[in-house]
Amino acid sequence: MSIDQRPAGQRDAARATAVVERLLAATASRDDDVDAVIDDLGAVEVADVVVAELLFRACVEDLVPAAGDDGAAVTVVFSHRGRDITTFLAVTSGGVRVVPGELGAPYEESLSPSLTQELSETVRALYGPLADVSATTRRIRWPGPEVVFPTPQRPSLPTVFYAVVQRLVQVLDRREPSDLTELAVRYGTDKWGAMHQYPRRYETHFGPLRDRRLRILEIGVGGFDDPAKGGGSLRMWKRYFPRALVHGLDILDKSPLAEPRMTIVRGDQSDTDDLDEVVRRHGPFDIVIDDGSHRPEHVLASFNALFPHVKPDGLYVIEDLMACYWPVPFGGSDTDLSDPGFTVGFLKSLLDGLHHEEFLRPDARAALPTDALISAVHVYHNLAVIEKGPNADGSLVASLLRAERAAGPKADPA
Numbered sequence: 047m048s049i050d051q052r053p054a055g056q057r058d059a060a061r062a063t064a065v066v067e068r069l070l071a072a073t074a075s076r077d078d079d080v081d082a083v084i085d086d087l088g089a090v091e092v093a094d095v096v097v098a099e100l101l102f103r104a105c106v107e108d109l110v111p112a113a114g115d116d117g118a119a120v121t122v123v124f125s126h127r128g129r130d131i132t133t134f135l136a137v138t139s140g141g142v143r144v145v146p147g148e149l150g151a152p153y154e155e156s157l158s159p160s161l162t163q164e165l166s167e168t169v170r171a172l173y174g175p176l177a178d179v180s181a182t183t184r185r186i187r188w189p190g191p192e193v194v195f196p197t198p199q200r201p202s203l204p205t206v207f208y209a210v211v212q213r214l215v216q217v218l219d220r221r222e223p224s225d226l227t228e229l230a231v232r233y234g235t236d237k238w239g240a241m242h243q244y245p246r247r248y249e250t251h252f253g254p255l256r257d258r259r260l261r262i263l264e265i266g267v268g269g270f271d272d273p274a275k276g277g278g279s280l281r282m283w284k285r286y287f288p289r290a291l292v293h294g295l296d297i298l299d300k301s302p303l304a305e306p307r308m309t310i311v312r313g314d315q316s317d318t319d320d321l322d323e324v325v326r327r328h329g330p331f332d333i334v335i336d337d338g339s340h341r342p343e344h345v346l347a348s349f350n351a352l353f354p355h356v357k358p359d360g361l362y363v364i365e366d367l368m369a370c371y372w373p374v375p376f377g378g379s380d381t382d383l384s385d386p387g388f389t390v391g392f393l394k395s396l397l398d399g400l401h402h403e404e405f406l407r408p409d410a411r412a413a414l415p416t417d418a419l420i421s422a423v424h425v426y427h428n429l430a431v432i433e434k435g436p437n438a439d440g441s442l443v444a445s446l447l448r449a450e451r452a453a454g455p456k457a458d459p460a
């Protein structure tokens with residue numbers, strides 16, 4: 047029997063991620079019986095996972111109660127098969143305190159506002175396709191007149207009540223902000239700022255995928271040697287793609303950063319055994335982002351190992367192309383700009399592959415496995431986005447020209 051030796055926080059994150067994986071599968075089709083899956087997983091465990099997701103997406107930690115309102119609570123009630131799971135969210139100046147719920151008797155009115163919804167409808171709203179989001183069982187109850195109406199002792203209902211409920215409703219309606227630059231700044235990745243300007247490029251390619259159920263792998267978690275620091279871009283992807291499982295790979299131990307829906311794997315991007323293991327455990331992927339060492343030989347090793355495990359129609363992104371020109375510290379070179387052993391020269395070889403049907407000489411270059419599998423290569427300043435897809439349009443003119451060449455010179459009619 048194997049013993050799980052991970053610390054409890056990581057075990058919890060892994061367990062919650064496994065629950066989310068089941069919920070993502072259960073909500074993929076409108077025909078699936080989400081209630082049955084909730085029964086199987088346990089309604090209280092599902093409610094815990096749903097509350098964690100709600101709080102992550104709603105960013106309620108931003109809300110600061112006014113003086114005197116510290117500890118104002120909002121009650122979230124999920125109903126499942128006629129029973130209620132009640133969770134209290136206490137908004138304090140030190141953050142949000144969650145008092146997790148138990149499956150119990152129907153919720154009684156109290157002095158705090160409450161938001162009630164069927165658990166299965168909530169699960170669909172959070173993890174299902176946007177088109178399936180509904181709020182038919184939602185009910186918001188405000189406290190009675192003794193709290194709502196101002197008195198000399200209490201000027202008015204704490205505004206933080208309204209703000210918390212409004213944010214929860216926004217998340218349940220899936221009307222969250224989708225500006226990647228804002229998310230990059232919020233979660234502290236360097237993908238936008240003094241160093242890079244990637245979010246607008248990412249929005250072009252990732253925007254149409256936001257509502258899809260995705261598996262994302264990013265190489266490079268960040269945060270230097272501190273295991274508890276970094277993960278900014280992983281959280282950004284987790285927030286931007288509500289239906290994605292996000293995986294981070296780093297050569298350093300970053301395991302304490304694991305969260306529900308966000309997995310951390312330790313491994314070296316230049317080691318094919320490590321990459322095979324990531325694929326085995328978490329692949330295939332819809333999106334791979336290489337923001338690791340940026341050393342050209344590592345970038346190429348990762349591409350060669352991982353691209354076969356990108357799904358058809360998936361994307362493979364390479365960040366920080368400038369590193370391939372810089373000998374120190376990345377081992378780059380600007381001596382032969384077409385050398386396919388360096389990242390930009392390698393991208394040029396993919397461009398040739400994109401046009402492999404246009405070559406006239408049979409020995410123009412050896413065929414590459416990617417030639418028929420890459421449908422587009424988008425290159426921006428320091429960023430490449432490679433689209434996986436069939437590249438077999440054919441070339442009528444090139445095949446005529448090849449046939450003409452093969453037939454040899456035409457005989458002189460004279």
Ligand SMILES: C[S@@+](CC[C@H](N)C(=O)[O-])C[C@H]1O[C@@H](n2cnc3c(N)ncnc32)[C@H](O)[C@@H]1O
Nearest residue numbers: 235266267268278279296297314315337338339
């Ligand atoms: C630029 S940081 C990643 C930043 C993060 N993606 C973000 O946007 O917030 C690069 C990371 O790559 C990791 N790294 C360096 N060499 C690596 C290798 N050979 N394999 C995997 N990760 C590596 C480093 O430990 C570091 O955490």
